[in-house]
Amino acid sequence: MTAETPLPVQVVDTMEHLDGRHPGYRRAHARGACFTATFTPTGEAAKYTTAAHLQGEPVSATVRFSNGSGNPAMPDTVPGGRGMATKFQLPDGTSTDLIGVNLPRFLVATPDEFLALVKALAADKDAGTGDQANLQGFLAQHPSSVPAFQALGAMGVPASFGTTGYQALHAFTWVNGDGDRQAVRYRWAPDLGEQNLDADAVAHSELQFLIDEFVERLGAGPVTFTLHVTLADPSDPTNDATQVWPADRPEIVVGTLAITGEVDDQDHWAAQIFDPTNLTPGIDLSDDPLPRLRNSAYSISYERRSRGE
Ligand code: HEM
Numbered sequence: 074m075t076a077e078t079p080l081p082v083q084v085v086d087t088m089e090h091l092d093g094r095h096p097g098y099r100r101a102h103a104r105g106a107c108f109t110a111t112f113t114p115t116g117e118a119a120k121y122t123t124a125a126h127l128q129g130e131p132v133s134a135t136v137r138f139s140n141g142s143g144n145p146a147m148p149d150t151v152p153g154g155r156g157m158a159t160k161f162q163l164p165d166g167t168s169t170d171l172i173g174v175n176l177p178r179f180l181v182a183t184p185d186e187f188l189a190l191v192k193a194l195a196a197d198k199d200a201g202t203g204d205q206a207n208l209q210g211f212l213a214q215h216p217s218s219v220p221a222f223q224a225l226g227a228m229g230v231p232a233s234f235g236t237t238g239y240q241a242l243h244a245f246t247w248v249n250g251d252g253d254r255q256a257v258r259y260r261w262a263p264d265l266g267e268q269n270l271d272a273d274a275v276a277h278s279e280l281q282f283l284i285d286e287f288v289e290r291l292g293a294g295p296v297t298f299t300l301h302v303t304l305a306d307p308s309d310p311t312n313d314a315t316q317v318w319p320a321d322r323p324e325i326v327v328g329t330l331a332i333t334g335e336v337d338d339q340d341h342w343a344a345q346i347f348d349p350t351n352l353t354p355g356i357d358l359s360d361d362p363l364p365r366l367r368n369s370a371y372s373i374s375y376e377r378r379s380r381g382e
Contacts, residue, residue, distance in 0.1 A: 080184055081369035085377075087191040088370075091198060092143030097381050100374040102156045104147070105139030106284045107342035108291070108335055112161060114328035118302065121255045122247035124355035126161040126169065127327060133162045136332055137347060138234040138287065141174065148280040150270075152228040155283075157239040157261060157298075158347035159330065169353040173239030173261055175231065179314035180221045184366040190218070217315045229269030230278075234287045235296040235332070236268035243349065244311035244359040256305035256359055258318065261298040261330070288335060295331040302327050311359040346375045 078086070088100045095103055112134045118127040126132045140147055141154025158172045181187045193207035200206070212219055231237040241259040248254055270278065279285070290296060301324050305311065309318045336342045350358060350368040358364055 079369075080188055081366055081373055084184075084188050084191060084366070084370050085373045087188070087195050088143055090195045091191060092147075094382070095143070095145055097378050098145050099139075099143070099378060100370075101143045102139035102141055102154075102158075103143050103145040104281070104284075105137050105156070105343075106287070106335065107135055107137045107339060108287075108332045110134040110136050110159070110330050110332045112159075112300075112328055112330045115326050117325045118247070118327045121249050121253075121257070121304075121325075122355040123250055124169070124247070124353050125163045125165070126353070127355070130164075132164070134330060135160045135162075135336060135342060135345075136330070137342065138283070140283065149283040150230055150275050150278050150280055152230050153225070155231055155234065155237055155239075157234070160345070160347060160351075163353060167353065168351065169356070170347045170349065170351040171241055171259060172347055172349050173241045173259070175228070175237045175239055176221060176242070177224050177240060178221045178317050179242045179363070180218055180225075181215065181363075182217065182313040182315050183362055186215060186218070187363070187366065189215075217313075221315060230275050231283075232268040232270050232274070232286075233265070233290060233296075234283055235290060235298075236263050236265050238262050238267060239298075241349070242314045243361045243364055244305060244309075244314075245352070246311075246357040246359050248355055248357060254357075256309065256311045257302045258305070259327075260301050260303075262301055264297040264299060264329075291332065291334055295333050297332070298330045300327040300330065301325070312361050314361060314363060344379065346371060348372075 113131040137158040139156040193211040196207040239261040244256045349364045
Protein backbone atom coordinates (compact mmCIF):
# COMPACT_ATOMS: atom_id res chain seq x y z
CA MET A 74 0.00 0.00 0.00
CA THR A 75 1.49 3.35 -1.06
CA ALA A 76 0.29 6.95 -0.86
CA GLU A 77 -0.84 6.55 -4.51
CA THR A 78 -3.12 3.64 -3.63
CA PRO A 79 -6.72 4.89 -4.09
CA LEU A 80 -8.26 5.88 -0.77
CA PRO A 81 -11.04 3.23 -0.78
CA VAL A 82 -8.40 0.49 -1.37
CA GLN A 83 -6.32 1.88 1.52
CA VAL A 84 -9.47 1.83 3.66
CA VAL A 85 -10.32 -1.80 2.87
CA ASP A 86 -6.67 -2.93 3.22
CA THR A 87 -6.53 -1.29 6.63
CA MET A 88 -9.85 -2.86 7.65
CA GLU A 89 -8.38 -6.26 6.73
CA HIS A 90 -5.32 -5.48 8.80
CA LEU A 91 -7.57 -4.68 11.78
CA ASP A 92 -9.97 -7.62 11.72
CA GLY A 93 -7.88 -10.12 9.75
CA ARG A 94 -8.53 -11.42 6.24
CA HIS A 95 -11.28 -14.04 6.26
CA PRO A 96 -11.62 -15.56 2.78
CA GLY A 97 -15.08 -15.28 1.28
CA TYR A 98 -16.42 -12.99 4.01
CA ARG A 99 -17.42 -9.33 3.95
CA ARG A 100 -14.63 -7.03 5.22
CA ALA A 101 -17.10 -5.64 7.76
CA HIS A 102 -20.24 -7.22 9.19
CA ALA A 103 -18.77 -10.59 8.26
CA ARG A 104 -21.17 -12.92 10.05
CA GLY A 105 -24.85 -12.54 9.30
CA ALA A 106 -27.96 -14.22 7.98
CA CYS A 107 -30.74 -13.27 5.57
CA PHE A 108 -34.48 -13.29 6.09
CA THR A 109 -37.61 -12.81 4.02
CA ALA A 110 -39.85 -9.85 4.77
CA THR A 111 -42.76 -7.74 3.60
CA PHE A 112 -42.71 -3.95 3.81
CA THR A 113 -46.07 -2.20 4.01
CA PRO A 114 -45.88 1.59 3.56
CA THR A 115 -48.29 3.86 5.42
CA GLY A 116 -48.46 6.21 2.40
CA GLU A 117 -47.35 9.14 4.58
CA ALA A 118 -44.13 9.45 2.57
CA ALA A 119 -45.94 9.74 -0.77
CA LYS A 120 -46.20 13.51 -0.67
CA TYR A 121 -42.42 13.82 -0.24
CA THR A 122 -41.07 11.09 -2.55
CA THR A 123 -42.06 9.16 -5.65
CA ALA A 124 -40.05 6.10 -4.48
CA ALA A 125 -42.09 3.06 -5.53
CA HIS A 126 -41.86 1.15 -2.24
CA LEU A 127 -43.00 4.14 -0.15
CA GLN A 128 -46.37 4.75 -1.83
CA GLY A 129 -49.24 2.42 -0.83
CA GLU A 130 -48.68 -1.17 -1.92
CA PRO A 131 -46.66 -3.72 0.10
CA VAL A 132 -43.39 -4.96 -1.41
CA SER A 133 -41.19 -7.99 -0.68
CA ALA A 134 -37.85 -7.39 0.97
CA THR A 135 -34.77 -9.33 2.07
CA VAL A 136 -33.09 -8.41 5.34
CA ARG A 137 -29.53 -9.28 6.34
CA PHE A 138 -28.76 -8.97 10.05
CA SER A 139 -25.08 -8.96 11.03
CA ASN A 140 -22.47 -8.57 13.70
CA GLY A 141 -20.35 -5.51 12.81
CA SER A 142 -16.90 -7.06 12.99
CA GLY A 143 -14.95 -8.08 9.90
CA ASN A 144 -13.99 -11.21 11.86
CA PRO A 145 -16.77 -13.82 11.50
CA ALA A 146 -15.66 -15.45 14.78
CA MET A 147 -16.37 -12.31 16.86
CA PRO A 148 -18.71 -13.26 19.74
CA ASP A 149 -22.19 -11.72 19.90
CA THR A 150 -21.69 -11.37 23.64
CA VAL A 151 -19.28 -8.47 23.06
CA PRO A 152 -21.02 -5.09 22.69
CA GLY A 153 -20.54 -3.40 19.35
CA GLY A 154 -22.22 -2.58 16.06
CA ARG A 155 -25.06 -4.76 14.80
CA GLY A 156 -26.31 -4.25 11.25
CA MET A 157 -29.61 -4.44 9.42
CA ALA A 158 -29.38 -4.27 5.62
CA THR A 159 -32.68 -4.28 3.73
CA LYS A 160 -33.17 -4.84 0.01
CA PHE A 161 -36.65 -3.81 -1.18
CA GLN A 162 -37.85 -5.58 -4.36
CA LEU A 163 -39.58 -2.97 -6.52
CA PRO A 164 -42.50 -3.57 -8.90
CA ASP A 165 -40.34 -2.83 -12.00
CA GLY A 166 -37.91 -5.65 -11.11
CA THR A 167 -35.18 -3.38 -9.68
CA SER A 168 -34.29 -3.06 -6.01
CA THR A 169 -33.22 -0.39 -3.52
CA ASP A 170 -31.23 -0.80 -0.32
CA LEU A 171 -31.46 0.76 3.14
CA ILE A 172 -28.63 -0.04 5.54
CA GLY A 173 -28.63 0.71 9.24
CA VAL A 174 -26.56 0.14 12.37
CA ASN A 175 -27.46 0.39 16.04
CA LEU A 176 -25.55 3.64 16.53
CA PRO A 177 -27.14 7.09 16.91
CA ARG A 178 -24.45 8.89 14.87
CA PHE A 179 -21.41 7.94 12.82
CA LEU A 180 -17.78 8.01 13.93
CA VAL A 181 -16.45 10.42 11.29
CA ALA A 182 -17.69 12.87 8.68
CA THR A 183 -15.35 12.42 5.70
CA PRO A 184 -13.44 9.70 3.80
CA ASP A 185 -10.07 11.16 4.91
CA GLU A 186 -11.18 11.03 8.53
CA PHE A 187 -12.36 7.43 8.14
CA LEU A 188 -8.96 6.42 6.74
CA ALA A 189 -7.19 8.27 9.57
CA LEU A 190 -9.41 6.50 12.09
CA VAL A 191 -8.84 2.96 10.81
CA LYS A 192 -5.10 3.69 10.55
CA ALA A 193 -5.07 4.83 14.19
CA LEU A 194 -6.91 1.66 15.25
CA ALA A 195 -4.48 -0.46 13.21
CA ALA A 196 -1.50 1.33 14.79
CA ASP A 197 -2.93 0.56 18.25
CA LYS A 198 -3.33 -3.09 17.25
CA ASP A 199 0.27 -3.24 16.02
CA ALA A 200 1.56 -1.52 19.17
CA GLY A 201 -0.21 -4.16 21.27
CA THR A 202 0.04 -2.02 24.40
CA GLY A 203 -3.73 -1.85 24.98
CA ASP A 204 -3.65 1.87 25.81
CA GLN A 205 -5.30 2.98 22.54
CA ALA A 206 -2.85 5.89 22.36
CA ASN A 207 -3.38 6.34 18.60
CA LEU A 208 -7.17 6.36 18.94
CA GLN A 209 -6.89 8.91 21.76
CA GLY A 210 -4.65 11.04 19.52
CA PHE A 211 -7.21 10.79 16.71
CA LEU A 212 -10.05 11.84 19.04
CA ALA A 213 -8.03 14.78 20.37
CA GLN A 214 -7.71 16.01 16.78
CA HIS A 215 -11.34 15.18 15.86
CA PRO A 216 -13.58 16.24 18.76
CA SER A 217 -16.72 15.77 16.62
CA SER A 218 -15.97 12.01 16.66
CA VAL A 219 -16.09 11.82 20.46
CA PRO A 220 -19.91 11.54 20.91
CA ALA A 221 -20.14 8.50 18.61
CA PHE A 222 -17.32 6.77 20.52
CA GLN A 223 -19.09 7.55 23.79
CA ALA A 224 -22.27 5.97 22.36
CA LEU A 225 -20.23 2.95 21.25
CA GLY A 226 -18.72 2.66 24.72
CA ALA A 227 -22.17 2.78 26.37
CA MET A 228 -23.62 0.02 24.17
CA GLY A 229 -25.12 -3.08 25.71
CA VAL A 230 -25.50 -6.54 24.19
CA PRO A 231 -28.83 -6.71 22.32
CA ALA A 232 -30.99 -9.67 23.38
CA SER A 233 -31.99 -10.18 19.75
CA PHE A 234 -31.48 -8.68 16.31
CA GLY A 235 -35.16 -7.79 16.78
CA THR A 236 -34.65 -5.79 19.99
CA THR A 237 -32.40 -2.98 18.88
CA GLY A 238 -33.00 0.07 16.68
CA TYR A 239 -31.03 0.68 13.50
CA GLN A 240 -30.18 4.07 11.97
CA ALA A 241 -29.10 4.73 8.38
CA LEU A 242 -27.13 7.76 9.73
CA HIS A 243 -26.58 9.63 6.44
CA ALA A 244 -28.99 12.23 5.11
CA PHE A 245 -30.73 11.28 1.86
CA THR A 246 -32.83 13.57 -0.31
CA TRP A 247 -36.43 12.73 -1.11
CA VAL A 248 -37.88 14.14 -4.34
CA ASN A 249 -41.63 14.31 -4.99
CA GLY A 250 -43.62 14.50 -8.24
CA ASP A 251 -43.31 18.31 -8.30
CA GLY A 252 -39.53 18.09 -7.94
CA ASP A 253 -39.62 19.37 -4.32
CA ARG A 254 -36.61 18.17 -2.34
CA GLN A 255 -36.60 17.22 1.35
CA ALA A 256 -33.57 15.99 3.32
CA VAL A 257 -34.39 12.98 5.52
CA ARG A 258 -32.82 10.47 7.87
CA TYR A 259 -34.19 6.95 8.43
CA ARG A 260 -34.46 4.83 11.55
CA TRP A 261 -35.94 1.38 12.16
CA ALA A 262 -37.63 1.06 15.56
CA PRO A 263 -38.11 -2.52 16.86
CA ASP A 264 -41.76 -3.14 17.73
CA LEU A 265 -40.50 -5.56 20.42
CA GLY A 266 -38.86 -2.57 22.13
CA GLU A 267 -35.19 -2.12 22.93
CA GLN A 268 -33.90 -4.98 25.09
CA ASN A 269 -30.34 -5.71 26.12
CA LEU A 270 -29.05 -8.73 28.04
CA ASP A 271 -28.01 -8.22 31.66
CA ALA A 272 -24.54 -9.32 32.76
CA ASP A 273 -25.81 -12.68 34.02
CA ALA A 274 -27.59 -13.45 30.74
CA VAL A 275 -24.47 -12.43 28.77
CA ALA A 276 -22.38 -14.82 30.88
CA HIS A 277 -24.79 -17.69 30.15
CA SER A 278 -25.27 -17.03 26.41
CA GLU A 279 -23.73 -18.97 23.57
CA LEU A 280 -20.92 -16.91 22.06
CA GLN A 281 -22.77 -16.64 18.73
CA PHE A 282 -26.41 -16.68 19.72
CA LEU A 283 -28.01 -13.93 17.64
CA ILE A 284 -28.83 -15.83 14.44
CA ASP A 285 -30.19 -18.93 16.22
CA GLU A 286 -32.19 -16.74 18.61
CA PHE A 287 -33.78 -14.89 15.70
CA VAL A 288 -34.64 -18.04 13.74
CA GLU A 289 -36.24 -19.53 16.85
CA ARG A 290 -38.17 -16.31 17.55
CA LEU A 291 -39.56 -16.32 14.00
CA GLY A 292 -41.05 -19.75 14.74
CA ALA A 293 -43.54 -17.94 16.99
CA GLY A 294 -44.49 -15.38 14.32
CA PRO A 295 -43.16 -12.39 12.38
CA VAL A 296 -40.84 -9.84 13.97
CA THR A 297 -41.69 -6.28 12.98
CA PHE A 298 -39.93 -2.94 12.72
CA THR A 299 -41.44 0.49 12.11
CA LEU A 300 -39.65 2.78 9.68
CA HIS A 301 -39.49 6.40 10.86
CA VAL A 302 -38.11 9.30 8.89
CA THR A 303 -36.95 12.63 10.29
CA LEU A 304 -37.63 15.63 8.04
CA ALA A 305 -34.70 18.06 8.17
CA ASP A 306 -34.96 21.79 8.55
CA PRO A 307 -33.02 23.58 5.77
CA SER A 308 -30.51 24.70 8.44
CA ASP A 309 -29.63 21.09 9.41
CA PRO A 310 -26.30 19.64 8.22
CA THR A 311 -26.72 16.96 5.56
CA ASN A 312 -23.02 16.36 4.91
CA ASP A 313 -21.94 15.26 8.37
CA ALA A 314 -23.11 11.97 9.88
CA THR A 315 -21.40 12.75 13.21
CA GLN A 316 -24.04 15.43 13.88
CA VAL A 317 -27.55 14.52 15.06
CA TRP A 318 -30.37 16.86 14.11
CA PRO A 319 -32.31 18.67 16.85
CA ALA A 320 -34.79 16.38 18.61
CA ASP A 321 -37.81 18.55 17.74
CA ARG A 322 -37.62 17.92 13.99
CA PRO A 323 -40.84 16.36 12.63
CA GLU A 324 -40.88 12.60 12.11
CA ILE A 325 -43.23 10.60 9.93
CA VAL A 326 -44.05 6.91 10.12
CA VAL A 327 -43.20 5.50 6.72
CA GLY A 328 -44.19 1.85 7.07
CA THR A 329 -43.82 -1.50 8.78
CA LEU A 330 -41.43 -4.31 7.94
CA ALA A 331 -42.63 -7.78 8.92
CA ILE A 332 -39.79 -10.32 8.92
CA THR A 333 -41.28 -13.75 8.36
CA GLY A 334 -38.64 -16.45 7.91
CA GLU A 335 -35.20 -17.47 6.72
CA VAL A 336 -34.41 -17.14 3.02
CA ASP A 337 -34.35 -20.51 1.23
CA ASP A 338 -30.78 -20.06 0.05
CA GLN A 339 -28.44 -18.43 2.60
CA ASP A 340 -25.38 -18.98 0.38
CA HIS A 341 -26.95 -17.13 -2.53
CA TRP A 342 -27.92 -14.23 -0.29
CA ALA A 343 -24.59 -14.13 1.56
CA ALA A 344 -22.96 -13.48 -1.82
CA GLN A 345 -25.15 -10.46 -2.61
CA ILE A 346 -24.22 -6.84 -2.01
CA PHE A 347 -26.25 -4.31 -0.04
CA ASP A 348 -25.12 -0.82 -0.99
CA PRO A 349 -26.24 2.51 0.50
CA THR A 350 -26.02 4.11 -2.97
CA ASN A 351 -28.41 1.59 -4.56
CA LEU A 352 -31.28 4.09 -4.65
CA THR A 353 -34.40 4.46 -6.78
CA PRO A 354 -36.11 7.46 -8.46
CA GLY A 355 -37.56 9.67 -5.71
CA ILE A 356 -34.48 9.21 -3.48
CA ASP A 357 -31.14 10.94 -4.13
CA LEU A 358 -27.83 10.97 -2.31
CA SER A 359 -27.25 14.10 -0.23
CA ASP A 360 -23.97 16.03 -0.06
CA ASP A 361 -22.70 13.56 2.58
CA PRO A 362 -19.39 12.29 1.10
CA LEU A 363 -19.45 8.94 2.94
CA PRO A 364 -21.97 6.93 0.89
CA ARG A 365 -19.76 7.38 -2.20
CA LEU A 366 -16.77 6.04 -0.27
CA ARG A 367 -18.92 3.20 0.99
CA ASN A 368 -19.98 2.36 -2.57
CA SER A 369 -16.30 1.97 -3.57
CA ALA A 370 -15.29 0.11 -0.40
CA TYR A 371 -18.25 -2.30 -0.59
CA SER A 372 -17.38 -3.06 -4.25
CA ILE A 373 -13.75 -3.80 -3.35
CA SER A 374 -14.87 -6.04 -0.48
CA TYR A 375 -17.40 -7.72 -2.80
CA GLU A 376 -14.80 -8.38 -5.51
CA ARG A 377 -12.33 -9.84 -3.03
CA ARG A 378 -14.84 -12.10 -1.28
CA SER A 379 -16.33 -13.19 -4.63
CA ARG A 380 -12.85 -14.40 -5.65
CA GLY A 381 -12.68 -16.37 -2.40
CA GLU A 382 -10.03 -14.04 -0.98
C1 HEM B 1 -17.79 5.42 5.65
C2 HEM B 1 -17.20 4.44 6.09
C3 HEM B 1 -17.59 3.01 5.93
C4 HEM B 1 -16.85 2.05 5.32
C5 HEM B 1 -15.51 2.24 4.63
C6 HEM B 1 -17.58 0.82 5.40
C7 HEM B 1 -17.13 -0.40 4.91
C8 HEM B 1 -17.86 -1.56 4.83
C9 HEM B 1 -17.49 -2.74 4.08
C10 HEM B 1 -16.19 -2.92 3.30
C11 HEM B 1 -18.50 -3.64 4.19
C12 HEM B 1 -18.59 -5.02 3.53
C13 HEM B 1 -19.37 -4.88 2.21
C14 HEM B 1 -19.56 -6.15 1.41
O1 HEM B 1 -18.61 -6.95 1.26
O2 HEM B 1 -20.69 -6.37 0.91
C15 HEM B 1 -19.51 -3.04 5.02
C16 HEM B 1 -20.69 -3.63 5.37
C17 HEM B 1 -21.66 -3.01 6.14
N1 HEM B 1 -21.65 -1.71 6.62
FE1 HEM B 1 -20.23 -0.35 6.32
N2 HEM B 1 -18.76 1.02 6.06
C18 HEM B 1 -18.81 2.36 6.40
C19 HEM B 1 -19.84 3.01 7.03
C20 HEM B 1 -21.00 2.42 7.43
C21 HEM B 1 -22.11 3.11 8.02
C22 HEM B 1 -22.22 4.63 8.23
C23 HEM B 1 -23.05 2.17 8.28
C24 HEM B 1 -24.40 2.38 8.89
C25 HEM B 1 -25.39 2.91 8.32
C26 HEM B 1 -22.54 0.88 7.84
C27 HEM B 1 -23.20 -0.34 7.94
C28 HEM B 1 -22.80 -1.50 7.33
C29 HEM B 1 -23.59 -2.73 7.33
C30 HEM B 1 -24.92 -2.96 8.05
C31 HEM B 1 -22.88 -3.66 6.57
C32 HEM B 1 -23.32 -5.08 6.23
C33 HEM B 1 -24.15 -5.01 4.96
C34 HEM B 1 -24.63 -6.39 4.56
O3 HEM B 1 -25.25 -7.06 5.40
O4 HEM B 1 -24.40 -6.77 3.39
N3 HEM B 1 -21.31 1.08 7.32
N4 HEM B 1 -19.10 -1.77 5.40
